[in-house]
Amino acid sequence: MQDIPKHVQYFENLLGKENTKSDKLHKLAYSYDATREEREPDIVLFPRDENEISKILFYCNAHKIPIVPRGAGSGFTGGSIVAQGGVVLALEKYMNKILELDQKNLIVRVQPGVINKDLQNFVESHGLFYPPDPASENQSTIGGNVSENAGGMRAAKYGITKDYVMAVRAVLPNGDIIRAGKKTIKDVAGYNIAGILIASEGTLAVITEITLKLLSKPILKRSAMGVFDTIESAMNAVYKTMASGVTPVAMEFLDNLSIRAVEQKFHKGLPMEAGAILITEVDGNLPEEITYQLAKIEEKFKENGCVDFKVAKDSKEGEDLWFARRNVSQSISVYGKKKLNEDITVPRANLPLLLAEIDKVSKKYGFKIPCFGHTGDGNVHTNVMVEDLNDLEKGHQAITEIFKIAVDLEGTLSGEHGIGLAKAPFMNLAFSPEEMQLFRSIKQAFDPNNILNPNKMGL
Amino acid sequence: MQDIPKHVQYFENLLGKENTKSDKLHKLAYSYDATREEREPDIVLFPRDENEISKILFYCNAHKIPIVPRGAGSGFTGGSIVAQGGVVLALEKYMNKILELDQKNLIVRVQPGVINKDLQNFVESHGLFYPPDPASENQSTIGGNVSENAGGMRAAKYGITKDYVMAVRAVLPNGDIIRAGKKTIKDVAGYNIAGILIASEGTLAVITEITLKLLSKPILKRSAMGVFDTIESAMNAVYKTMASGVTPVAMEFLDNLSIRAVEQKFHKGLPMEAGAILITEVDGNLPEEITYQLAKIEEKFKENGCVDFKVAKDSKEGEDLWFARRNVSQSISVYGKKKLNEDITVPRANLPLLLAEIDKVSKKYGFKIPCFGHTGDGNVHTNVMVEDLNDLEKGHQAITEIFKIAVDLEGTLSGEHGIGLAKAPFMNLAFSPEEMQLFRSIKQAFDPNNILNPNKMGL
Numbered sequence: 074m075q076d077i078p079k080h081v082q083y084f085e086n087l088l089g090k091e092n093t094k095s096d097k098l099h100k101l102a103y104s105y106d107a108t109r110e111e112r113e114p115d116i117v118l119f120p121r122d123e124n125e126i127s128k129i130l131f132y133c134n135a136h137k138i139p140i141v142p143r144g145a146g147s148g149f150t151g152g153s154i155v156a157q158g159g160v161v162l163a164l165e166k167y168m169n170k171i172l173e174l175d176q177k178n179l180i181v182r183v184q185p186g187v188i189n190k191d192l193q194n195f196v197e198s199h200g201l202f203y204p205p206d207p208a209s210e211n212q213s214t215i216g217g218n219v220s221e222n223a224g225g226m227r228a229a230k231y232g233i234t235k236d237y238v239m240a241v242r243a244v245l246p247n248g249d250i251i252r253a254g255k256k257t258i259k260d261v262a263g264y265n266i267a268g269i270l271i272a273s274e275g276t277l278a279v280i281t282e283i284t285l286k287l288l289s290k291p292i293l294k295r296s297a298m299g300v301f302d303t304i305e306s307a308m309n310a311v312y313k314t315m316a317s318g319v320t321p322v323a324m325e326f327l328d329n330l331s332i333r334a335v336e337q338k339f340h341k342g343l344p345m346e347a348g349a350i351l352i353t354e355v356d357g358n359l360p361e362e363i364t365y366q367l368a369k370i371e372e373k374f375k376e377n378g379c380v381d382f383k384v385a386k387d388s389k390e391g392e393d394l395w396f397a398r399r400n401v402s403q404s405i406s407v408y409g410k411k412k413l414n415e416d417i418t419v420p421r422a423n424l425p426l427l428l429a430e431i432d433k434v435s436k437k438y439g440f441k442i443p444c445f446g447h448t449g450d451g452n453v454h455t456n457v458m459v460e461d462l463n464d465l466e467k468g469h470q471a472i473t474e475i476f477k478i479a480v481d482l483e484g485t486l487s488g489e490h491g492i493g494l495a496k497a498p499f500m501n502l503a504f505s506p507e508e509m510q511l512f513r514s515i516k517q518a519f520d521p522n523n524i525l526n527p528n529k530m531g532l
Numbered sequence: 533m534q535d536i537p538k539h540v541q542y543f544e545n546l547l548g549k550e551n552t553k554s555d556k557l558h559k560l561a562y563s564y565d566a567t568r569e570e571r572e573p574d575i576v577l578f579p580r581d582e583n584e585i586s587k588i589l590f591y592c593n594a595h596k597i598p599i600v601p602r603g604a605g606s607g608f609t610g611g612s613i614v615a616q617g618g619v620v621l622a623l624e625k626y627m628n629k630i631l632e633l634d635q636k637n638l639i640v641r642v643q644p645g646v647i648n649k650d651l652q653n654f655v656e657s658h659g660l661f662y663p664p665d666p667a668s669e670n671q672s673t674i675g676g677n678v679s680e681n682a683g684g685m686r687a688a689k690y691g692i693t694k695d696y697v698m699a700v701r702a703v704l705p706n707g708d709i710i711r712a713g714k715k716t717i718k719d720v721a722g723y724n725i726a727g728i729l730i731a732s733e734g735t736l737a738v739i740t741e742i743t744l745k746l747l748s749k750p751i752l753k754r755s756a757m758g759v760f761d762t763i764e765s766a767m768n769a770v771y772k773t774m775a776s777g778v779t780p781v782a783m784e785f786l787d788n789l790s791i792r793a794v795e796q797k798f799h800k801g802l803p804m805e806a807g808a809i810l811i812t813e814v815d816g817n818l819p820e821e822i823t824y825q826l827a828k829i830e831e832k833f834k835e836n837g838c839v840d841f842k843v844a845k846d847s848k849e850g851e852d853l854w855f856a857r858r859n860v861s862q863s864i865s866v867y868g869k870k871k872l873n874e875d876i877t878v879p880r881a882n883l884p885l886l887l888a889e890i891d892k893v894s895k896k897y898g899f900k901i902p903c904f905g906h907t908g909d910g911n912v913h914t915n916v917m918v919e920d921l922n923d924l925e926k927g928h929q930a931i932t933e934i935f936k937i938a939v940d941l942e943g944t945l946s947g948e949h950g951i952g953l954a955k956a957p958f959m960n961l962a963f964s965p966e967e968m969q970l971f972r973s974i975k976q977a978f979d980p981n982n983i984l985n986p987n988k989m990g991l
Contacts, residue, residue: 259911265727272723319817
């Protein structure tokens with residue numbers, strides 16, 4: 074980036090020195106996300122409101138300065154780090170307020186920098202419920218969640234971020250401020266701009282305000298765990314349960330490698346020989362609903378080879394059942410220095426085939442590939458564990474094969490992490506040249522000078 | 533349109549004479565929709581498959597021929613009629629097949645010309661459930677439903693068409709065939725193209741295949757009706773019930789004028805003096821769920837001035853309760869020769885204010901304005917009844933005021949009917965010049981020669 078001192082001067086005049094940073098410490102602090110890749114911006118800006126964002130974008134557009142909106146920087150694909158210098162627009166410092174709770178309409182209006190878990194806690198204190206719960210919920214922001222269309226454990230029943238976004242305010246790259254969507258359940262006037270901004274990874278506009286749908290908080294919930302001898306039987310149980318007329322809140326799995334890793338670290342008495350465990354939760358307002366759902370799940374599990382089914386007696390036991398799932402990600406590091414983790418997703422009925430194919434990749438390349446994740450919606454976190462860093466290239470070959478398998482099984486490169494920089498090279502596995510051209514045309518329609526988060530998503 | 537014989541010749545070579553029509557009868561048959569406006573196309577084409585559609589679009593694009601995709605022609609805003617000559621692409625003749633029922637994943641894949649009710653019946657015969665049920669369900673096609681983002685009575689609990697579209701195949705104006713979305717619940721790779729095609733009214737691409745999410749069919753349902761002395765108390769009951777922790781499948785209302793119209797025509801013993809009635813339905817898999825929901829609704833209704841609450845004993849009585857709602861649209865014609873009907877939508881808690889303001893418009897202009905509709909999601913069908921056709925202009929002024937009221941109450945011009953030609957003049961009430969410019973940029977990205985359904989949506 075050229076003329077940095079000149080641009081810094083402009084931004085200092087606009088935002089104040091305290092909100093315009095180009096020192097080494099700030100550049101470092103805003104250079105990374107959960108990919109652990111480091112790319113330093115030239116300038117970090119802390120806008121206080123939408124009007125400042127509009128002026129910043131207008132200026133960057135006029136000077137063709139790349140600019141990347143950023144929440145907590147907890148993403149897994151490099152969505153919030155610069156590709157090659159430029160400005161980071163840091164939204165977590167000031168743009169972090171819950172603006173309105175509309176209990177009459179079950180709606181909350183927030184700024185993008187609000188942390189997911191803070192929002193959940195806030196609305197639950199009013200008897201309401203915001204279901205999307207990405208594993209990063211304690212760090213990640215709603216703006217980031219919307220930009221990546223974050224999922225989470227409760228997606229099996231409650232869907233993902235896009236199912237809760239009713240409206241947004243946003244600033245276009247030219248500085249224009251727009252509203253999109255409404256506080257109404259139905260709205261068919263004009264193109265669905267909010268819909269295309271979701272999962273656009275900050276490449277089309279900077280979202281400055283988000284209106285979210287809330288639900289009433291269910292009164293009761295109960296967890297259960299099923300143990301299976303083989304992963305195939307567990308995967309069969311998943312899709313047959315989900316098609317049985319009950320919809321559990323969550324339906325998570327750990328494969329044998331994942332179970333062993335957690336057990337070795339925490340000694341919780343997990344079934345070390347099991348092919349897989351499924352951990353599930355149901356909710357409702359009536360005890361009868363809970364009983365009915367658990368009975369149906371037990372029936373479907375046992376029809377499909379479940380050798381042990383345990384229902385948590387209370388919330389304490391429920392938390393114990395969930396312990397393995399919540400601690401699996403850190404535990405599997407025992408299998409290798411470098412973890413290449415992906416979040417492919419397939420239609421649920423293809424899960425048995427997917428896991429069988431991943432096993433073949435593991436054997437072919439000689440890597441352990443522990444798998445766990447959100448099987449209730451077909452989303453599997455695959456982790457190619459590389460022990461010898463000289464094998465990294467081979468690890469990436471294994472990942473490429475896994476992506477191909479997922480796409481062949483009518484699945485997607487990413488269920489919830491996004492594309493960003495990390496998966497950009499694989500976009501051509503999933504999309505035709507015509508489809509990529511359409512993406513570029515849309516990018517061009519919003520951002521003709523290509524200043525907003527450039528070089529992401531393979532565009 | 534120029535050179536019609538030349539174009540007819542080309543299309544006859546491509547599709548055969550039997551699928552290329554430019555005679556008066558066909559032009560007339562494809563000139564109207566439910567707006568009753570008549571605009572004749574120059575040519576009507578009946579493509580047999582996606583490849584033919586691709587070739588037709590390529591040709592139209594090269595010759596800048598306007599082309600309008602059409603399903604059943606049952607829309608309320610002119611979305612499927614030509615603005616000014618050109619080609620109608622009639623999809624109901626051949627592109628009307630259910631291609632795949634995937635019971636393992638609760639998914640169905642259809643061509644755009646499948647009639648909504650046929651799809652509902654088909655999946656219900658397999659114990660599955662496709663909730664969107666627009667009033668036009670016996671005529672309207674899934675392609676039209678997707679293009680207008682159709683709602684229906686069950687939207688209060690089950691959402692609208694967009695909540696069920698997982699993926700589409702479509703042909704771009706240049707003839708490129710694209711896929712968008714996946715058979716997976718989560719998919720965040722690439723821009724949400726399926727999301728922006730929904731409700732785009734056939735202005736961006738021709739949808740050739742639609743993959744829809746299904747649910748398991750709930751085992752039980754029960755209907756109930758509440759009678760209220762005033763419309764205000766009924767509207768308060770609506771939003772307080774919807775925020776109470778139960779979510780009825782439907783929560784429909786008729787105001788006093790609507791009740792009287794049905795009663796005068798059908799003599800069903802409706803409460804002629806009531807300010808409004810609310811008709812509701814709950815569903816579930818357990819009797820306890822039904823009882824719980826009905827008790828909560830009764831409690832909320834009675835807290836808000838319900839003077840009579842009746843639960844249907846069986847499905848026969850349930851049908852009787854729904855009779856008034858199903859027959860209100862035809863009944864209100866007693867109030868005037870010309871019905872100017874709109875489908876404004878507001879956040880539910882603003883319904884009492886909305887209905888009060890509509891009453892003022894009624895008094896100011898001297899028109900009867902019977903209102904009914906989907907209050908469970910804030911969607912009100914307002915009907916300005918014009919007796920003397922010399923008063924039509926005044927009727928349109930009343931409609932304009934109603935649109936302004938809806939927008940001022942954080943609502944939308946259209947909850948489910950779309951914009952098309954009919955509401956195009958009102959787009960500037962709802963959108964800023966910057967927002968309209970963004971719509972035009974998106975249109976341009978998909979359709980640079982503006983051949984696809986031009987002059988719709990105020991673009």
